[in-house]
Amino acid sequence: QTVVTQEPSLTVSPGETVTLTCAASTGAVTSGHYPNWFQQNPGQAPRALIYDTTNKHSWTPARFSGSLLGGKAALTLSGVRPEDEAEYYCLLLFGRARVFGGGTKLTVL
Amino acid sequence: QVQLVQSGDEVKKPGASLKISCKASGYSFRTYGISWARQAPGQGLEWMGWINPSGGDTAYAQNLQGRVTVTTDSSTSTAHMELRNLSSDDTAVYYCARDGGDTATVMQYWGRGTLVTVSS
Numbered sequence: 001q002t003v004v005t006q007e008p009s010l011t012v013s014p015g016e017t018v019t020l021t022c023a024a025s026t027g028a029v030t031s032g033h034y035p036n037w038f039q040q041n042p043g044q045a046p047r048a049l050i051y052d053t054t055n056k057h058s059w060t061p062a063r064f065s066g067s068l069l070g071g072k073a074a075l076t077l078s079g080v081r082p083e084d085e086a087e088y089y090c091l092l093l094f095g096r097a098r099v100f101g102g103g104t105k106l107t108v109l
Numbered sequence: 110q111v112q113l114v115q116s117g118d119e120v121k122k123p124g125a126s127l128k129i130s131c132k133a134s135g136y137s138f139r140t141y142g143i144s145w146a147r148q149a150p151g152q153g154l155e156w157m158g159w160i161n162p163s164g165g166d167t168a169y170a171q172n173l174q175g176r177v178t179v180t181t182d183s184s185t186s187t188a189h190m191e192l193r194n195l196s197s198d199d200t201a202v203y204y205c206a207r208d209g210g211d212t213a214t215v216m217q218y219w220g221r222g223t224l225v226t227v228s229s
Contacts, residue, residue: 001171001172034212034213034215036213036214036215036216038154038216040154045204045219045220045221045222046154046204046206046216046219047219048215048216048217048218048219051209051213051214051215051217052211052213052214053213055213055214057217087153089153089154091154091156091215091216093212093213093215095168096159096166096168097156097168097169097170097171098144098156098159098168098215098216099156100146100153100154100155100156101153102153103153103154
């Protein structure tokens with residue numbers, strides 16, 4: 001069973017930059033895993049942010065960016081705002097199967 | 110606009126089966142894949158399965174294989190997820206989500222979720 005691992009929690013101050021990562025138990029994450037990122041606020045459905053490693057949806061704020069970093073998928077928030085406090089999930093594709101990471105709780109203090 | 114409207118919350122007894130619907134509108138139903146995911150109370154997201162409404166191809170999470178089935182009805186633009194032999198561990202919010210236009214764009218649009226409680 002493939003496991004996808006994210007930092008359980010991160011804390012950042014407003015205006016700072018933070019990077020969340022997403023690792024696979026099978027080895028390095030590559031573009032072939034088509035990393036996707038989602039944001040979820042309490043009591044709400046998730047919202048898609050990033051697809052295919054780096055691409056933003058039309059509604060994704062410009063301060064969010066995706067990349068590959070050191071064998072992991074990464075989500076970087078530049079100039080964090082208080083409203084970015086949320087849970088963030090990565091999702092990787094393994095053929096037709098999909099696996100979510102455990103999520104990162106981002107706190108903005 | 111793309112909308113995914115899920116069926117209402119449910120309470121089930123252990124050992125029972127569950128079938129949730131997800132009615133799509135605002136796009137060509139057969140063109141985009143649909144996934145199902147769930148989230149137990151206070152836990153993370155778990156991907157359950159996927160279907161291509163055009164060809165009927167499916168994929169399922171390994172740990173749910175044999176217990177979950179996803180289907181579609183193109184005549185009503187509705188996707189269904191059936192989960193059998195329920196236990197308390199299946200208590201969760203269940204979501205349907207539509208893919209984007211290519212392999213790499215996954216779960217772009219989401220339903221609001223259906224709360225399922227399994228309790229004797």
